[in-house]
Amino acid sequence: MMAAANIKARTGMSEKQLFDFAAFRFQDAERTGYSEYSYWKSVWRNFVKKKSAVIMLGVFVVLFIFTFVAAAIGKYDVNNLRIVDSLMFTRPGGEFWFGTDNLGRDYWAQVWHATRTSIILAVSVSAGQILLGVIIGMMWGYVRKLDRLFTELYNLIDNIPTIIYMTLIALMIGKSYFIMACAIIGFGWLATARNVRNLVFMYRDREYNLASRCLGTKLWRILTKNILPYLISVIILRLALAIPGTIAYETTLAYLGLMDISTPSLGILLRNARSFFLDYPYLLVIPASIVSVITVTFYLVGNAFSDACDPRNHV
Amino acid sequence: MSSEAAARIDGGAIDSRARQAAAQPILSARDVEVDFTLRGQRLKAIRRCSLDVYEGETLAIVGESGSGKSVFAKCFLGMLDKNGAVTGGTIMYGGRDLAKFTTEREWRSIRGKKIAMVTQDPMTSLNPLKKIGAQIREAIELHQGLHGSRARHEAVRMLDMVGIPDPERRYGQYPHEFSGGMRQRVVIAIAMACRPQILICDEPTTALDVTIQAQILQLVNALRRDHGMTIIYITHDLGVVAKVADRVAVMYAGQVVEVGLTAEVFFGADHPYTWALLGALPQLGVRGKGLPAIDGTPPNLFNKIIGDSFAPRNRKALNIDFIEEPPMFRVSPTHQAKTWLLDPRAPKLERPDSIRRLQSASIDQPTAEATGSAPREPLVEVKDMRVAFGSGRKRFVAVNDVSFTVYRGETFSLVGESGSGKTTIGRAILRVNPLANGEVLFKNRRISGKIDKALDLEVIRSMQMIFQDPMASLNERAKVDYIISEGLLNHRLYGDEAEREAKVRKALEEVGLLPEFSSRFPHEFSGGQRQRIGIARALVMEPEFIVADEPISALDVSIRAQALNLLNDLKRSHNLTYLFIAHDLSVVRFISDRIAVIHKGRIVEMAETEELFRHPLHPYTRALFSAAPSPNPDIERGKRLLAYDPAMHDYSSDKPVWNEIAPGHFVYGNQRELDGYARALGA
Numbered sequence: 001m002m003a004a005a006n007i008k009a010r011t012g013m014s015e016k017q018l019f020d021f022a023a024f025r026f027q028d029a030e031r032t033g034y035s036e037y038s039y040w041k042s043v044w045r046n047f048v049k050k051k052s053a054v055i056m057l058g059v060f061v062v063l064f065i066f067t068f069v070a071a072a073i074g075k076y077d078v079n080n081l082r083i084v085d086s087l088m089f090t091r092p093g094g095e096f097w098f099g100t101d102n103l104g105r106d107y108w109a110q111v112w113h114a115t116r117t118s119i120i121l122a123v124s125v126s127a128g129q130i131l132l133g134v135i136i137g138m139m140w141g142y143v144r145k146l147d148r149l150f151t152e153l154y155n156l157i158d159n160i161p162t163i164i165y166m167t168l169i170a171l172m173i174g175k176s177y178f179i180m181a182c183a184i185i186g187f188g189w190l191a192t193a194r195n196v197r198n199l200v201f202m203y204r205d206r207e208y209n210l211a212s213r214c215l216g217t218k219l220w221r222i223l224t225k226n227i228l229p230y231l232i233s234v235i236i237l238r239l240a241l242a243i244p245g246t247i248a249y250e251t252t253l254a255y256l257g258l259m260d261i262s263t264p265s266l267g268i269l270l271r272n273a274r275s276f277f278l279d280y281p282y283l284l285v286i287p288a289s290i291v292s293v294i295t296v297t298f299y300l301v302g303n304a305f306s307d308a309c310d311p312r313n314h315v
Numbered sequence: 316m317s318s319e320a321a322a323r324i325d326g327g328a329i330d331s332r333a334r335q336a337a338a339q340p341i342l343s344a345r346d347v348e349v350d351f352t353l354r355g356q357r358l359k360a361i362r363r364c365s366l367d368v369y370e371g372e373t374l375a376i377v378g379e380s381g382s383g384k385s386v387f388a389k390c391f392l393g394m395l396d397k398n399g400a401v402t403g404g405t406i407m408y409g410g411r412d413l414a415k416f417t418t419e420r421e422w423r424s425i426r427g428k429k430i431a432m433v434t435q436d437p438m439t440s441l442n443p444l445k446k447i448g449a450q451i452r453e454a455i456e457l458h459q460g461l462h463g464s465r466a467r468h469e470a471v472r473m474l475d476m477v478g479i480p481d482p483e484r485r486y487g488q489y490p491h492e493f494s495g496g497m498r499q500r501v502v503i504a505i506a507m508a509c510r511p512q513i514l515i516c517d518e519p520t521t522a523l524d525v526t527i528q529a530q531i532l533q534l535v536n537a538l539r540r541d542h543g544m545t546i547i548y549i550t551h552d553l554g555v556v557a558k559v560a561d562r563v564a565v566m567y568a569g570q571v572v573e574v575g576l577t578a579e580v581f582f583g584a585d586h587p588y589t590w591a592l593l594g595a596l597p598q599l600g601v602r603g604k605g606l607p608a609i610d611g612t613p614p615n616l617f618n619k620i621i622g623d624s625f626a627p628r629n630r631k632a633l634n635i636d637f638i639e640e641p642p643m644f645r646v647s648p649t650h651q652a653k654t655w656l657l658d659p660r661a662p663k664l665e666r667p668d669s670i671r672r673l674q675s676a677s678i679d680q681p682t683a684e685a686t687g688s689a690p691r692e693p694l695v696e697v698k699d700m701r702v703a704f705g706s707g708r709k710r711f712v713a714v715n716d717v718s719f720t721v722y723r724g725e726t727f728s729l730v731g732e733s734g735s736g737k738t739t740i741g742r743a744i745l746r747v748n749p750l751a752n753g754e755v756l757f758k759n760r761r762i763s764g765k766i767d768k769a770l771d772l773e774v775i776r777s778m779q780m781i782f783q784d785p786m787a788s789l790n791e792r793a794k795v796d797y798i799i800s801e802g803l804l805n806h807r808l809y810g811d812e813a814e815r816e817a818k819v820r821k822a823l824e825e826v827g828l829l830p831e832f833s834s835r836f837p838h839e840f841s842g843g844q845r846q847r848i849g850i851a852r853a854l855v856m857e858p859e860f861i862v863a864d865e866p867i868s869a870l871d872v873s874i875r876a877q878a879l880n881l882l883n884d885l886k887r888s889h890n891l892t893y894l895f896i897a898h899d900l901s902v903v904r905f906i907s908d909r910i911a912v913i914h915k916g917r918i919v920e921m922a923e924t925e926e927l928f929r930h931p932l933h934p935y936t937r938a939l940f941s942a943a944p945s946p947n948p949d950i951e952r953g954k955r956l957l958a959y960d961p962a963m964h965d966y967s968s969d970k971p972v973w974n975e976i977a978p979g980h981f982v983y984g985n986q987r988e989l990d991g992y993a994r995a996l997g998a
Contacts (some may be wrong), residue, residue: 018635019661024610025627207788211852214745216775225801229792253898 053304133192138250139198233309240302348403378566437498448486458509494525554944568624575650595876608876697755779853785845843874
């Protein structure tokens with residue numbers, strides 16, 4: 001062969017050595033033929049590619065931090081706002097950066113406090129309803145005996161018009177943030193639970209679950225170790241989309257007067273602004289823009305994340 | 316080396332068709348390269364691969380999963396996935412180079428019209444929302460330009476041609492009204508609708524039962540004869556190859572490593588990989604001894620392959636195999652192999668024993684050693700088991716009055732086709748499926764129904780299961796360490812963390828995996844390695860009884876032997892008892908002590924392995940045996956298929972019973988049939 005001389009020169013082996021048997025190495029034969037691929041690393045890499053989502057996420061983080069800073073740099077403390085008739089509807093300017101409202105109170109302090117309240121409310125309510133929804137959804141989907149019970153419960157709650165249900169709670173129990181948060185969670189879990197249940201159906205009868213049952217694994221461990229990891233991407237997506245949903249819902253409730261007005265939230269500011277915004281548009285524009293920023297952020301982040309989670313995009 | 320092969324050809328084992336055509340290839344692929352981009356990395360699926368296809372022949376491309384056999388054939392049709400492309404070489408067909416095709420329009424003049432394809436899964440290749448007739452008509456209207464009643468007439472004729480009874484009525488039915496084999500016939504009819512010159516069959520029978528598989532192969536063969544088509548089979552099943560192929564191309568790591576007439580490749584193989592592939596067949600194994608398995612796993616195509624791609628797994632590799640890629644050596648005008656062993660300077664290496672056993676055509680002789688008949692202690696007893704699913708009118712009895720005993724230390728096999736209820740029996744013993752009737756005893760204690768907690772825990776520990784699909788049976792999101800120690804965690808079978816880790820390490824070593832694998836996730840492993848992880852998971856519980864549910868049917872040929880050897884070794888070293896569930900008779904024969912044949916939820920025959928193979932009595936057992944492929948082309952071609960039709964039994968007045976017709980040999984039948992069986996045994 002013409003190449004033989006070439007090989008000899010390269011390896012320093014004689015022709016005879018070249019055609020001798022080589023030693024067999026078990027390690028080389030058993031070396032895994034599969035690429036090191038990490039699902040979450042790929043998710044992250046794809047997510048970072050969506051510039052708009054990353055930028056909006058940055059804007060949101062800055063916004064949230066600023067809600068704390070704003071109170072410190074502002075001239076008025078939100079807890080000590082006085083009603084001064086002469087200062088009613090002062091336009092934004094040097095003294096009052098965001099102007100004053102219909103009662104002459106500093107709007108800057110109120111807006112940032114309301115933003116903080118709304119974000120905290122939205123995040124905790126969303127987290128609460130997702131948590132409840134995931135736990136119930138997993139039981140509903142995995143434990144056959146509970147299927148009937150949860151299906152009936154779902155139908156029962158789902159058929160009550162939510163506004164009537166919220167009105168009754170607000171009027172009979174109270175309008176405090178805690179009660180309203182619980183009320184929103186109380187029906188907010190439904191959609192998540194149904195979604196999770198349908199997903200669990202996909203995984204329930206896979207052989208690896210059967211294997212766990214043959215090993216005597218307890219229900220709770222099967223749910224957390226065998227089922228939950230497969231749902232994480234869906235859960236994060238739902239959480240991302242639930243946050244703007246909750247803010248919008250809280251706004252609606254405040255607009256209908258079903259929220260406690262002693263602590264301002266974005267919804268309450270919008271509700272107050274509705275009577276005056278034709279003459280004093282800044283009262284509406286400022287809180288509305290903040291609601292928009294939050295909503296758009298989570299919408300973009302949620303969609304970018306759901307795209308990033310799709311393994312078909314991991315190329 | 317080729318003289319004996321040549322002698323066989325002259326002896327008429329292969330008809331003269333292939334030789335006549337040898338001059339003119341109808342399709343000629345030269346140095347084809349295919350690249351895929353996957354997760355940002357380049358993968359070379361086909362590496363300078365050449366192959367000629369001759370008019371009127373049946374060519375089989377054999378290889379493991381990942382060898383590139385499907386990808387290679389898909390290049391001929393322009394059906395590569397979006398992230399793959401032909402990056403080099405030529406594919407000449409009808410004076411045109413298919414490798415240069417870029418647009419769909421160019422491909423449409425070839426695809427379907429000239430070269431058609433039948434895919435593996437008949438369940439997914441038909442549209443479930445359209446009637447069968449409409450789907451065939453669509454192809455006819457598109458390619459033959461027929462319309463209206465003439466197209467309909469042609470479609471009915473096509474259904475008739477592929478052997479579908481009552482085609483007029485079947486024309487108006489939906490795919491779900493067809494069985495798997497019938498659907499595959501419909502898919503073939505659609506492919507045939509445009510009268511292609513070349514028909515590519517990509518694993519056409521893998522998803523089907525053995526008896527159906529044999530019928531489909533017969534059909535394709537008849538179509539080729541009647542229409543003068545060229546057939547390319549893509550398969551991993553050497554039995555299929557032996558049955559149908561005129562020529563065989565063996566692929567490994569994206570290259571054809573050996574190509575020749577069927578007899579040349581089966582009886583006169585020259586490439587070590589072909590030796591290993593043939594040698595690993597359980598049909599050629601000697602019971603009680605290990606199979607000559609191929610070590611390791613196929614190479615990673617992301618990496619650059621230097622030298623002979625098979626060298627790392629080849630125990631007899633030469634130094635040069637690791638340095639320089641071997642050229643194609645011509646052994647005979649029709650036979651080529653890509654290995655340095657054919658170089659005149661290479662040492663002469665005898666073909667392994669198993670290949671010679673194949674040559675002597677003695678594989679249907681019993682190969683078992685005599686098994687000592689020690690006093691037998693029943694470990695698991697199944698009595699009158701009945702398992703039913705659903706209720707009321709939708710009630711379906713999957714297992715019907717099944718009784719058998721598994722003795723300690725033996726391998727008891729349940730053999731049957733899909734839907735026969737064999738998996739259900741295994742799961743019912745492990746108490747996953749509840750019994751409708753009957754009971755299961757473990758060491759003479761009842762374990763079915765309600766049992767106390769202590770016994771429940773003991774039974775969980777001592778009975779374990781190995782699953783069919785190594786992809787589905789491991790939790791993808793858990794590390795190997797957790798997967799193996801799951802049972803230990805559940806039952807606190809360890810003192811401290813160090814002891815648990817030691818147990819995991821020991822289990823990994825016992826199944827031939829490296830201990831450092833414990834920190835990895837399942838997706839980093841190949842199918843065979845994943846199956847061994849599944850075995851380690853069962854083993855760590857130190858069970859006495861293991862239900863192995865088709866543990867090797869999802870594995871590649873080269874990996875099967877590894878897994879079978881492992882199961883046999885573990886049985887000896889851990890004193891295990893297996894209930895082995897399978898549909899592949901060659902595997903069952905190699906591994907089991909006793910076999911029960913199950914049909915539609917009922918055991919029809921049960922005997923010791925060699926007794927059953929020597930004297931199969933029940934017509935279903937005989938049909939099953941006749942359909943099982945043999946790797947010897949001479950035997951395979953001379954074989955006659957037996958069909959089984961349950962309607963042949965007349966149980967109207969003479970009721971069937973479960974009867975011991977000879978010591979240890981049970982068969983299900985009525986008195987008249989039993990008399991016949993007894994006569995057959997006596998003769």
